[in-house]
Amino acid sequence: MNHSLSIPRRTRFLEMLAVSLTALSKFLFMDYLDWRFPFVAVATVGWLVYVLYRGKKDRSLFKYWGFRTDNFKKALYYLFPFAILTVIACFLIGYFQNSLNLTWHLLPILISYPIWGAIQQFLIMALVAGNLQDGWGNQVPKFWIVGLTALLFSLVHSPNFWLMLGTFLIALFYGTIYLRIRNLYALGLFHGWLGALFYYTVVGSDPFQEIFLKMFA
Numbered sequence: 115m116n117h118s119l120s121i122p123r124r125t126r127f128l129e130m131l132a133v134s135l136t137a138l139s140k141f142l143f144m145d146y147l148d149w150r151f152p153f154v155a156v157a158t159v160g161w162l163v164y165v166l167y168r169g170k171k172d173r174s175l176f177k178y179w180g181f182r183t184d185n186f187k188k189a190l191y192y193l194f195p196f197a198i199l200t201v202i203a204c205f206l207i208g209y210f211q212n213s214l215n216l217t218w219h220l221l222p223i224l225i226s227y228p229i230w231g232a233i234q235q236f237l238i239m240a241l242v243a244g245n246l247q248d249g250w251g252n253q254v255p256k257f258w259i260v261g262l263t264a265l266l267f268s269l270v271h272s273p274n275f276w277l278m279l280g281t282f283l284i285a286l287f288y289g290t291i292y293l294r295i296r297n298l299y300a301l302g303l304f305h306g307w308l309g310a311l312f313y314y315t316v317v318g319s320d321p322f323q324e325i326f327l328k329m330f331a
Contacts, residue, residue: 119178119248126245133237136161137270151325158233165236179240180298189300192291200284200308204315207276213318223310223322231309232302238267238285239292239301247293260289276316284308 136157143153169176176182208214243263246254264285271277288301313319 119174121245121248123249126249129241130245133241134266136237137266140270154230154325158230161233161237178296179236179244180292180296180301182297183299185295185297186300189291189295189297192295193300193304196287197304197308201311204308204311208315208318211316211318213316215314215318215320217314217320219320219322220310220314222326223313224307226306227310227321228303228306231304231306232298234267235288235292235298235301235305238263239288240296240298242266243289243292244296256293260286260293263289274317276312280312280316 139157140153143149165176165179165181169181205214243259246259246262247256251259264282267285268278268282271281284305288305292301310321313321
């Protein structure tokens with residue numbers, strides 16, 4: 115399916131550059147300074163402002179990027195079997211490596227994380243994979259686009275091995291789906307839910323404690 119929209123290559127390149135700078139700033143603000151919540155909040159608001167600004171000038175961008183509902187069910191159809199397998203794998207890995215950390219803290223993360231998940235999918239899928247396909251797709255094969263996108267998403271989550279492996283695999287699948295069915299709502303929802311579960315099972319961490327409760331400690 116052709117999703118292409120007439121966007122200058124310069125704009126596409128600058129968007130990908132901005133995504134790269136956002137990813138690099140994660141290492142400074144989240145990993146080094148431990149400003150996790152401020153970074154996520156500022157990045158979310160900043161990119162939402164960009165989406166609304168560009169969308170106000172050209173409303174067709176919303177649908178082009180994947181902020182749409184007409185193909186939501188179709189996207190779910192492809193995502194649901196993968197989600198079931200991922201949930202099973204998370205619990206099995208967590209059980210065998212004794213990293214299950216299931217508390218009520220998971221619930222607020224399941225509610226809030228899909229928002230950040232949608233922003234992440236917008237950045238990595240719409241502004242990287244989508245721009246590469248529609249701006250340079252005649253020069254770069256689709257499997258390279260998906261692979262490069264997955265590699266970038268994985269590197270952002272370094273140095274945690276499980277996060278890097280999990281995000282690489284999920285980005286391979288999401289990238290393949292997105293280039294066929296552009297729906298960021300479905301990707302953001304599943305990214306948020308599966309990501310939250312991944313933290314509390316495979317990684318064994320507690321994002322609610324690390325991000326929210328730490329603010330009031």
